[in-house]
Amino acid sequence: MLIVKNLSKIYEGGVQALYDVSFEVPKGQFLAVIGLSGSGKSTLLRCINRLIEPTAGKIIWDGVDITAATQDEMRYIRRKIGMVFQHFNLVLRSKVITNVLAGRLGYVNPAWSLINRFSKEDIQMAMKQLERVGIADKANHRADELSGGQQQRVGIARAMMQQPEMILADEPVASLDPVLAHSIMQYLENINKEDGVTVLCSLHFLDLVHRYADRVIALNEGRLVFDGLPEEINDQKFKEIYGKDAERVG
Amino acid sequence: MFTNKKYRAILRSIGVGLAVLFALVVYAYGFQVTKVNLEETRSPRRQEQLVRILRALARPDIFTYDKIEVRVEQPIMVPCPAEGFVPPSVDPDEPYLVVEPSCAAPGETVTISGFNFEPNTRGPIAFIPPSEVTLQLGTMEVDANGQFRVEVKLPKRSEEVVQYIRATTRENVGPPKLTKTALDTWEKIVETIFLALLATTIGTILGVPLSFFAAKNIMRDVKSPLISIALNILSIPVAILIGINITKVINDLTTRFVFSGWGELVGFILGPLLFVLVFRWAVPAVEDQSPTLGLRVARVASLLLSSTLLVTSLKFLSNLTIRAGDFLMPRLGGWSFIGKFVRDLGDILGMLLVVLVAAAIAGIFSNIADRIGKKIAYKLPVIPAKVITMVITTTAFASLLILIMAGINWFYQLNNPVVLYWYPGGIGALLGLATSIKLAPKDDLPVGIVIYYVSRTIWNGLRSIEALVWVIVFVVWVGIGPFAGVLALSLHTIAALTKLYSEQVESIMPGPLEAITATGANRLQTIVYAVIPQIIPPYISFTMYRWDINVRMSTIIGFAGGGGIGFLLYQNINLLNYRAASAQMLAIAIVVAAMDYLSSKMREKFV
Numbered sequence: 001m002l003i004v005k006n007l008s009k010i011y012e013g014g015v016q017a018l019y020d021v022s023f024e025v026p027k028g029q030f031l032a033v034i035g036l037s038g039s040g041k042s043t044l045l046r047c048i049n050r051l052i053e054p055t056a057g058k059i060i061w062d063g064v065d066i067t068a069a070t071q072d073e074m075r076y077i078r079r080k081i082g083m084v085f086q087h088f089n090l091v092l093r094s095k096v097i098t099n100v101l102a103g104r105l106g107y108v109n110p111a112w113s114l115i116n117r118f119s120k121e122d123i124q125m126a127m128k129q130l131e132r133v134g135i136a137d138k139a140n141h142r143a144d145e146l147s148g149g150q151q152q153r154v155g156i157a158r159a160m161m162q163q164p165e166m167i168l169a170d171e172p173v174a175s176l177d178p179v180l181a182h183s184i185m186q187y188l189e190n191i192n193k194e195d196g197v198t199v200l201c202s203l204h205f206l207d208l209v210h211r212y213a214d215r216v217i218a219l220n221e222g223r224l225v226f227d228g229l230p231e232e233i234n235d236q237k238f239k240e241i242y243g244k245d246a247e248r249v250g
Numbered sequence: 251m252f253t254n255k256k257y258r259a260i261l262r263s264i265g266v267g268l269a270v271l272f273a274l275v276v277y278a279y280g281f282q283v284t285k286v287n288l289e290e291t292r293s294p295r296r297q298e299q300l301v302r303i304l305r306a307l308a309r310p311d312i313f314t315y316d317k318i319e320v321r322v323e324q325p326i327m328v329p330c331p332a333e334g335f336v337p338p339s340v341d342p343d344e345p346y347l348v349v350e351p352s353c354a355a356p357g358e359t360v361t362i363s364g365f366n367f368e369p370n371t372r373g374p375i376a377f378i379p380p381s382e383v384t385l386q387l388g389t390m391e392v393d394a395n396g397q398f399r400v401e402v403k404l405p406k407r408s409e410e411v412v413q414y415i416r417a418t419t420r421e422n423v424g425p426p427k428l429t430k431t432a433l434d435t436w437e438k439i440v441e442t443i444f445l446a447l448l449a450t451t452i453g454t455i456l457g458v459p460l461s462f463f464a465a466k467n468i469m470r471d472v473k474s475p476l477i478s479i480a481l482n483i484l485s486i487p488v489a490i491l492i493g494i495n496i497t498k499v500i501n502d503l504t505t506r507f508v509f510s511g512w513g514e515l516v517g518f519i520l521g522p523l524l525f526v527l528v529f530r531w532a533v534p535a536v537e538d539q540s541p542t543l544g545l546r547v548a549r550v551a552s553l554l555l556s557s558t559l560l561v562t563s564l565k566f567l568s569n570l571t572i573r574a575g576d577f578l579m580p581r582l583g584g585w586s587f588i589g590k591f592v593r594d595l596g597d598i599l600g601m602l603l604v605v606l607v608a609a610a611i612a613g614i615f616s617n618i619a620d621r622i623g624k625k626i627a628y629k630l631p632v633i634p635a636k637v638i639t640m641v642i643t644t645t646a647f648a649s650l651l652i653l654i655m656a657g658i659n660w661f662y663q664l665n666n667p668v669v670l671y672w673y674p675g676g677i678g679a680l681l682g683l684a685t686s687i688k689l690a691p692k693d694d695l696p697v698g699i700v701i702y703y704v705s706r707t708i709w710n711g712l713r714s715i716e717a718l719v720w721v722i723v724f725v726v727w728v729g730i731g732p733f734a735g736v737l738a739l740s741l742h743t744i745a746a747l748t749k750l751y752s753e754q755v756e757s758i759m760p761g762p763l764e765a766i767t768a769t770g771a772n773r774l775q776t777i778v779y780a781v782i783p784q785i786i787p788p789y790i791s792f793t794m795y796r797w798d799i800n801v802r803m804s805t806i807i808g809f810a811g812g813g814g815i816g817f818l819l820y821q822n823i824n825l826l827n828y829r830a831a832s833a834q835m836l837a838i839a840i841v842v843a844a845m846d847y848l849s850s851k852m853r854e855k856f857v
Contacts, residue, residue, distance in 0.1 A: 049768055070628050072621075079770030089761035093783040102779050106770020111533050114778050155765075162769055 001027055002048070002166065002198065007057035009043050009222075017043040019222045020057070025200065025215075027165075030192045032213035032230070033202040036242060040222040041202035045168045048200070049081045050074055061166070079106025082159030082197075084188075086171040088151040090158075092144035096135070099143050099154050100126040103161025122161075129157035133187055149180035156187050167191065169201040173208070181205075185212050206233065306828035310836045311431040315422030322346060322364070322419075323378070325412040327353035328404055342366075345396075349415055356406040363399045364417055367392040373419040375400060379407045390417060431830040434818060439837045441732050442814040445807075446800035448736045453743025454793050460744065461751030462777065463705045467763075468755060472698025472773070476689050477639040478623025479697055480646035480682070482616050487653060489615035493608030496558070501600075504565050511573050514566040521563025528556035561607055568603065571596025627691045635691040640683060647682030648675045705748075713745035717803050721812040732813025739800055739807060747796055754788040755781060794849040801845045805838045 002025040009018040017040045025031050033041045046052040048059055050066060059066040061077070069077055082103070090099045104122050105113055112118075118126075130136040133153035138146060143154060152172060159167055169188060173181035189212050192199045203209050209216055210230045218226035218233075218241040225240055226233070239246065290296055322345045327335040330353035340346035345366040354360050362375060371392045377385040387402035407413065428436075462468050474482075532549040575593025579586045626635055651674035659670055689695075720738035728734050758781060766780040808816025815834055822831040 051764055051768060070624060072624070075770045075772060077770075078768055081768070083765065083768040085761065085765060087761055089765035091762045091766075091780055091783045093786065094779075098779075102766055102771070103769050105766065105772075105775045105779065109533050110772055110775055111529075113775055116778075158765070158769070168768075 001025070001062060002200075003058075003060040004044075004048070005058040005060070007044070007047060007059065008055050009040075009047060009052065010055045017222050018047070018054075018219075021219070021222075021224045022057075023217055023224065023227055025198060027198055028192070028196045030189065030199045030201070030212060030214045032209045032216045033200060033219065034204075034206070034209060034216060034226075034241065035202075035219035038221075039219040041219055042170050043222075044219065045083075045170050045200060045202060048168060049078050049083065051083075075106055079162050080165045082162045082164035082167040084152070084155050084159050084167060084169040084172045086174045088148070088155045088175075090143040090151055090154055092142070094143060095139070096130070096141055096143055096146065096154050097123070097126055097139040100129060100139075100157045100161055103158040106162060126157070126161060129160045130154075132160070133157050148176055149183065152176060152180075152184050153187065156184070156191075160191065164197055166198040166200070169199060171202050171204065174204055181208065182211075188212070206238075209233075303828050307832040307835070309829055310832035311429050311829035312833050312836075313426040313432070314429045315426055316424045317420045318423050320345065320368070320419050320421050321416055322367075323414045323416045324349050324362075326360075326404075326415050328413055329353070329355045329408055331410075347415060347417055354404055356404055356408050359401055359403050361399065361401050362390075362415060362417070363397065364390060364392065365397055367396045367398065367417075368419055368421045369394050369396045371419045371421070373417060375402055376416045376418070377405050377407070378414040378416050379405075380409060380411055380413065384416070387415075392419065429833075431833050435815065435830075435833050435837050438808075438815040438818050438834075439841055442804045442816075443801060443841065445732050445735050445739065445804045445812075445814050446797055449739030449743050449800050449804070450793060450797040452736070452740040453747050453796065456740075456744045457747035457751055458789065460705070460709075460748045461755060462781075463701055464709060464748055464752035465755035466699075466702055467758075467760070468777065468781070469698035469702040470696075472696075472701070473694035474620060474697050475623060475627035475639075475692060475694060476643055476686060477627050477635070477691060478620045479695060480639070480643040480686075481619035481623045483646040483650050484642070485615040485619045486612050487649075489612040490608045493611040494604055496611070497561070497604040497607045500558070500562050500565055504562065504569065511570065514570050514573075518563045518566040518570060521559045521566070525556045525560040525563075528552050557610075561603065564599065564603055564606075568596045568600035571599065630691075632691065636686075639691045640686040643686040644679045644682040647685075648678035651675065651678030651681075709745045709748045712741060713749060715742075717742040717807060717812075718810050721807055721810040725811045730811040730813075735804060735807045735812025735814055738812055739803055742803075743796055743800060746799075747792060750792045750796075751785070751789060754785050754792070758784040791853045794853050798842075798845045798849045802838075802842055805842075 004024070005022050007018055007021045008016070010016045021040075021044065033044060035041050043052055047054045048061075048066070050069075054067055057067070064077065066074075066077055091102070098116075101118050101122060104118060104125075108118065108122065127136055127139065130139055133156055135146075135150050135153055138150065143151060146154065155172075167188065172188065173184050176184060185208055188199055188201060191197050201213070203213075213230050216226065216228060216230050216233065217224060220241055220243075226237055233241070324340075324347035325337055326349050330351075335353040337349070337352045340348075343366070345364065348363045348365070350361045350363070369392055372389060375387045375390050377387050379385070385405050385407070387405070388400055390398040390400050392398045532553045572593050573596075575589050575591070575596060578589030578592060580589075582589050626638055630638070652671060655670055655674040659665065664670065717738045720741050721734055724734040724737040728737065762780040762784065763776060766776045771779065804812070804814045804816070805819070806816045808814045808818070809820045811817070815838060819831055819834040819838075822828070822834065
């Protein structure tokens with residue numbers, strides 16, 4: 001269970017990205033986060049694993065107060081939270097397998113990982129994750145030789161190496177074409193349904209939301225404006241979320 | 251009445267006029283202070299000198315020939331005998347002279363023509379009386395066809411017998427040979443290239459790790475509570491002292507029990523093996539729950555013991571390498587410099603050992619201090635945390651200021667205990683007390699940014715002083731020669747590369763950094779997995795570029811006694827030996843151009 005209580009974020013320079021956002025996510029749910037660009041979706045997701053420090057409010061996950069954790073404790077919290085990014089965020093000059101193994105960094109002993117030593121089990125696990133997303137044959141290619149869709153699959157494999165209990169996906173399909181988008185979303189769905197991993201996924205397209213999400217929250221200029229089931233988003237709700245001039249596509 | 255627009259136009263014109271006037275004054279003053287002297291540039295004496303130097307520079311002293319003297323003689327009668335004089339016939343294929351008239355009274359003028367001489371040479375024309383003394387009459391200049399024609403006045407030497415006119419030229423024989431200047435230049439330019447190579451290597455080795463401390467995006471997030479900082483201030487000097495002493499003890503022990511080479515070899519092999527075994531046990535690959543206190547203590551103790559062993563075996567390695575070098579040196583003949591290099595490597599390892607041990611222990615202590623500090627700050631209730639912070643911060647700040655004062659004292663030799671201990675101690679204690687009272691124990695202070703600014707300042711300072719100036723300091727330390735040049739260039743290279751590298755670190759893509767942090771990686775892991783792969787190409791490129799610069803710098807570093815070709819160049823310029831200087835300039839130009847080409851090729855390949 002993830003509980004977000006009165007979360008606010010004010011960036012240096014005074015821009016307020018989140019206003020007093022509160023919601024709860026039960027374990028194993030697929031939660032979609034929607035809203036316009038700049039509505040605070042990315043900030044919200046990054047506050048949950050404290051890549052961005054929240055200004056106020058609390059985030060409690062399985063009884064642990066994430067916002068109160070020290071940097072050392074964050075290591076143990078973060079390794080249970082996988083993250084998938086819009087721009088994949090792979091280390092392009094490293095091999096695919098190295099990128100995937102990087103997902104284990106929270107578990108392995110730092111001293112060994114610094115000289116690029118991973119245990120046999122970790123390497124086998126990395127190959128298994130690559131097989132699961134269907135690109136085991138690319139393991140020894142450099143990451144920049146892969147197409148966008150393949151790179152995002154590496155990103156998912158990396159997140160899965162953390163054996164996560166929650167995945168934060170920040171617009172995982174926004175830089176991919178619609179066909180690839182579905183294949184990536186299916187991997188996330190798969191992980192959610194089969195492994196019981198909680199997924200928080202920010203999305204742009206409502207049809208993806210209808211197709212994959214159990215529940216939706218919507219942000220508008222940093223405020224939570226909707227919290228409910230995907231089918232509850234009618235035309236009126238849509239206008240509240242996206243503004244009066246928006247038109248529905250898809 | 252002016253309209254607003256017109257008024258503005260006039261104002262603008264006045265502005266432009268004033269700006270032009272101002273520029274005029276600025277440039278006039280520039281002419282004045284730089285002593286522009288057009289009169290000198292036109293003076294014939296100066297122009298003559300310029301021409302002389304330019305001509306000398308255009309003929310670098312590189313090639314020379316073996317020369318032979320060619321003497322061509324032609325008989326002449328002075329004065330004319332009664333029966334007249336017919337000179338003997340000449341071989342028209344050999345160089346020969348024609349004297350007209352073939353006999354003449356003393357002091358008369360005759361015309362001497364030469365044929366078949368080496369074209370474009372010059373030499374003396376002499377009159378040889380029977381006594382074989384040489385009376386120089388004049389000089390001839392052979393034209394491109396191998397001919398010349400001069401008029402000379404005969405000396406007043408009347409003889410009954412035949413006397414001779416002699417033309418002497420020097421001819422090149424054999425293939426061209428390198429001059430001594432060329433050989434010296436070659437030797438020095440090789441020295442220059444290696445000087446640059448060594449300086450670049452040293453600069454790179456030190457610049458890479460240092461650059462991370464000067465990168466804002468890495469250091470920005472390094473934050474610690476006050477107590478951690480204070481504990482660090484207290485523990486790092488102690489750690490360094492311990493490191494120095496441990497190395498000293500190990501050095502003493504290894505020299506007291508004189509080991510044979512074989513004993514050292516066994517020690518060198520066993521030490522690291524044991525270390526790896528212990529390390530594997532003490533630092534498991536994955537650990538899910540924290541170990542018990544007893545296990546922890548056992549681990550730390552065994553790690554310490556095995557680390558000492560590792561250091562000892564490194565010392566053995568250093569001794570072994572020195573031995574190997576000593577063994578090789580007399581046996582390699584012309585290659586004995588390799589033996590010396592091996593020996594020097596051993597020596598360097600021995601010298602570095604103390605630094606490495608001190609740094610390692612300082613690192614460990616700092617890590618422990620940080621952990622303890624954070625425990626105190628975050629886990630203890632506010633009141634005890636505050637009290638402990640106050641006590642430790644006060645002590646730490648006092649010690650820090652005393653240490654800084656000790657450094658100042660080293661330079662200025664104040665040697666006054668009141669100034670040395672009581673003032674800085676007191677001020678430090680007050681500062682520490684004030685900060686610890688003002689801040690809450692949990693407040694995270696931006697240590698990273700402070701380190702960032704301090705290291706930036708230091709490197710900017712070092713960089714602003716040219717290597718040419720540093721040479722002077724190093725010449726005093728290690729004597730005139732290329733080694734001083736290497737040290738000076740290295741220092742400047744570290745400063746310059748640290749800046750260039752750190753800017754590369756600052757401009758990496760933040761995405762991967764974010765992604766690796768999100769996996770739970772610690773800071774060091776983040777650097778190894780997200781930062782280093784991104785900065786390798788620019789690092790290589792900048793290192794090449796710096797080598798290029800160092801080659802150029804090392805050509806002038808000799809001006810101040812830093813060895814390399816600059817030394818030779820400077821000498822020859824001072825001796826007005828422009829042809830030799832020209833050879834050295836040519837060598838520099840060739841090497842710099844070649845380096846430029848090579849480095850751009852290699853950069854293309856790696857980036």
